[in-house]
Amino acid sequence: MAKIEVRNLTKVFGKRPKPALDMLKEQKSKDEILSKTGLTVGVNRATFDVHDGEVFVIMGLSGSGKSTLVRLLNRLIDPSDGQIQIDGDDLAKMNDTDLREVRRKKMSMVFQQFGLFPFRTILQNVEYGLEVQNIDKSDRREKAMKALSLVGLDGYEEQYPDQLSGGMQQRVGLARALANDPTILLMDEAFSALDPLIRKDMQDELLDLQASMKKTIVFITHDLDEALRIGDRIMIMKDGGVVQIGTPEEILINPADDYVRRFVEDVDRSKVYTAENIMTRPETVNVEKDGARVALQRMRDAGISSIYVVDRSRKLLGILHAADIAAAVKNEEREFSPYIQRDVPTCKLDTPMQDLFDLSSTSNVPIAVLGENDKLAGIVIRSKILSALSGKEVNVVE
Template sequence: MSEIKVEGLTKIFGKRPKQGLKLLDEGKTKDEILEETGLTVGVNKADFEVDQGEIFVIMGLSGSGKSTLVRLLNRLIEPTGGKVWLNDEDLAAMDDKQLREVRRKKMGMVFQKFGLFPFRTILDNVVYGLEVQGISEEDRMQKAQNALELVGLKGYENQYPDQLSGGMQQRVGLARALANDPPILLMDEAFSALDPLIRKDMQDELLDLQTKMQKTIIFITHDLDEALRIGDRITIMKDGAIVQVGTPEEILTNPANDYVERFVEDVDRSKVYTVKNIMVRPETVNLEKDGPRVALQRMRDADISSIYVTNKNRELEGICHAAEVSAAVKEDAKDLRPLLHTEVPTVDEETPVHDVFDMVSTSNVPIAVVDENNRLRGIVIRSKVLAALSGKEVNLDA
């Protein structure tokens, strides 16, 4: 279900912006409009929807229009044209009072610059927005304490900003936005000012928080690795226009044009693809009805040296090897149980391909992919892992 819907959203900076709109309608480019009129196209007819509870990343190089776009979503910048719908409410039609309510209760914002008051304690910084709303002292203190605990800063309430690291200060900014418990978070280059290691920690923190909060998050970044790491879907912008919207896998494997292709050419695909994109259907036997002869025949037909064994519910029981099964057939054995090896390597579908490198390089059998109920979903073989690195043979419909 869409929580935000954007239709033809446009921002043109300069005098007589409507003239710029007319030129955009005529197909003029950003550079042509600037040369002809002196007007700057900040955002050019953006169309997209953001689903409830997803992390929607907007990315692009400096000057691409991404920060302008996020400020159009809460009308910190007034649009020149187009619509922004928030749960079927038209933000453009709202008066100042309604807009303030949206910013206070429905949309929180976290900026690249932490914007903390240096002479207020951490607790007082988080409380500030609630003070402005006139919320009672008891309620705002409780909300602020809860937000600080959520971001891992319990115990730091009485510290001051200059006593905290950059990453901790950014957590304070996040806590301040969360204190109102808004359903939507806008994060503009929120981690860009942090050192690389702290930045990665904050990305992990955000993903962990999202499992608890299930907010709708619009995250602005110029860093493709960051976008691929945290985004459920990604929008790539160039010259104020949206070039492509897609999942990380779609962006990597099906770039919309040469610009996107150049963007992604140096990405480590193994950190983006998950096991579900490379797993294959396994050959199996049923422990409760199949014996050694059936198992051996299936291994011969599939030209494999081992076979996974499941029960009638398709729950993984273990694996059998051809040499042992062949010996059992010669002895006229009827039961697979004595041949079953129950210690097998397993992963789930969401495991990054990068994380199975060591497993496939050291394991003598394919890696079993199981769900939360231990049902066998597929297997990972070494050749598929290698193919994923080259961007080939990736199943996006898995």
């Protein structure tokens, strides 16, 4: 379900944007429009949806239009053309009164610069937006204290901004945005000014908060690693236009063009791909209906030396080896149950690929990938891990 719907959203900076808008319809480039009209295209007919409760990351290089776009979403900047619908209401057509209500009740924004008042306590800083709305003092204190608790700043209420580290100050900024309990959180390069370790901590904090809050978050960044780490979906922009939208896996596996391909070429894929992306279909036998001869024949037909054992519900029971079953068949045994090896290495569908290295290196059989109720969903073989690292032979998860 779409929380935010954007259609052909365009921003041209200049007093008379119509010539530039006409040229955009003729597929003219940003540079050509600037050269011929002196007008700057900030956003070029962007169309996308943001789903309710997802972290939607917008990324691109400097000048790509990402920060302009996020300011269009709450109309800090007015669009030149297009639609912005929040829960079905078009922000582009709202009057100032209705727009203020949306900003107060549905949206909050966290900026790169913390923007804290140095002579106000942390609690007073978090209360500020509620104070502007004339919320009762006791109510705004309760809301502010709850927001500070959410971001792990209990006990710092009476401190001042200069007494806190950069990461803690950004937590205050996040608490201030959360105090109003918005359904939509806009974050513009919110962690860019932080040191790398603190930045990673804040990313973890955001993911932990999102697991419980289920907000709709639009997150702006120029850092692909950050986008891949926190984004449910990513939108890549260039020259004000949308180049590609997809999950982290889709962006890595199927880059839309050379621009995106250059973005992702140096990414550590082992941190993004999961077992589901690299698993293959396993050969199996059913313990409840197949016998030793069937198991041996399937291994011969597939050219494999082992086969996985499941029950009727496809729950994994173990693995059989060809040498053991061949001996059983020679001895005219029909059942293979006594020969099932139970200690099979396993992982879940969402296990990151980097966690599979140790499992693979210490096992002489493929890793079994388990879905719900321990059903066998696939297997991961060592060569697939190596192929995936080079960007080959990867399954896109729809």
